[in-house]
Amino acid sequence: MINRRRFLSVSSLAGLFPTLSFKTVSPTPNEAPAGGPLVISTWKQPKANAAAQAALDRGGSALDAVEAGVRIPEADPEDMSVGYGGRPDRDGRVTLDACIMDEKGNAGSVVFLEHIMHPISVARAVMEKTPHVMLAGEGAYRFALSQGFKKENLLTAKTEKEWREWLKTAKYKPIANIERHDTIGMLSIDAQGNISGACTTSGLAYKMNGRVGDSPIIGAGLFVDNEIGGACATGLGELVMRTCGSFLVVELMRQGRTPQQACEEAALRIVKKQDYKDIQVGFVAVNKKGETGAFSIQPGFNYTITQDKQTKVIDAPSYLK
Template sequence: MVNRRRFLTLSSLAGLLPSLSFSSAKSVSNTDGLNSEIVTSESMNLPASGPIVISTWKQPKANAAAQAALDRGGSALDAVEAGVRVPEADPEDMSVGYGGRPDRDGHVTLDACIMDEKGNAGSVTFLEHIMHPISVARAVMEKTPHVMLSGEGALAFALSQGFKKENLLTKKAEKEWREWLKTAKYKPIANIERHDTIGMLAIDAKGNISGACTTSGLAYKMRGRVGDSPIIGAGLFVDNEIGGACATGLGELVMRTCGAFLVVELMRQGRTPQEACEEAAMRIIKKQDYKDIQVGFLAINKKGEYGAYSIQPGFNYTLSQNKVTHVTDAKSYLK
């Protein structure tokens, strides 16, 4: 398995098509740690294949947690929250949550957003000391009149909701950071930053779509930097009539193109998820020296069709469907 963070330069996201054959496929058992609620909203066209979970990168454990939420009658929103909480709590995953690489000053700062089938959204940016920013983002969505909280305000809100303040900088991440300090060369390009994100999309038994995205951001970024992951329309967008999309890679480029929103709008115009992801990537490629950058898009529509595409090779994605989970390499512009 390629290191997910290093994909920012010469490896990243996935290219998916229902017709593609799977490689590195394996089944995983369901695991879960969240209570879920059954959403009472009316269903809209459940795909013939049934509920689906799809996520960026090799994330069988995350998908298993999401699938478990669906199996017990939970909503797509429950599923994506449960799913991305898994890498958030994994100290070996150094691009998300606990164990994430710090900024250039040694602080682990987290970004996350979540969006449901009704168009509701919640987001947190520049959040410190909280292991599960995705759950704080959901609380922002459900318990405040706002979409996004940031920094000290986001932390104060999280603590008010009962989230525990913790030290997220592991010894391993601190050691790497201190090694980086010896040169401290800051260049926001893929190979140096060694960063990535988990984005997850799900369709539940009612045919509803939700999505989530969470990250610790670029390794050794400037303090206060926020990427695309917590921004609705950039790192994540869901329209329950059409589908959902998420992005990964160098967030500045995704923000400049409103990447996830673009993918969904292209699907609205009749593009397949694969075609939409490819076009979104091309919008960046046409304007950018793309040889040393990585961006990828992942999408699913109401029919349960999915697609993904990246600039550089090396990205894979995880699909859970009909009780089977597959990890598959994606298509890319560069070979």
């Protein structure tokens, strides 16, 4: 407890200082206003970003925004790398992976989920309604049904036709940028300055049955630290998993790198260890200030950013020119 003499001493010191005035500092061009809002996603996703921005405009959290945003390609049969209409594995089964992470470090994930159009919402339910981070396969499917999700046929006539054509040769080789690399990753900063992220995919086309990539793995396809920033990865997931890619980007930002520098260094970690000429990996990142970055191994990777109600699709710089 402060005594009377101490109180008078502190009071007299306070009187020595005039009233402080603060100058408002305008953000730099690549910096969000204090507390956001901002949405950034992998690849050309203006509709997804619009849905995320609409959630923010309604007063929703960054978590609400990223879930609403990635649900758009999940439900789009023309987006054949995510959700409904996604290309199947080599057995003709559409299997989905997704994860979500909030500003408190909570996370939820589903892997090898079949028959459910919105795996990102199931992942959020795992995060909020179970003691676990990840559910897989039949267990994830049964949990989804218990939460009111409906069983649906995700294999469209178009993707089934493509798959049957593929069966004639059954050759498997991922080609850089052709599949749009099986992922949408999205990060958002809300009006309170909180950061959340989401990542969802149907995986590589004609993969081995049971294959899971980086997209639902916390620290690989997605990582968020609300004190620092967030990152998402896209591309050949095996390479991202081996380097804990998104976690690496965030940790590099913690060490003082800008989001751009962090994305570049994470990509170079892969280049140094792999034959990179025929593979693609790309990263996007945002820090607490709202500064963003993106980088890929191959040219052809782009990302979508919504900031100050303006949406732009930007070609990311790349290691190979």
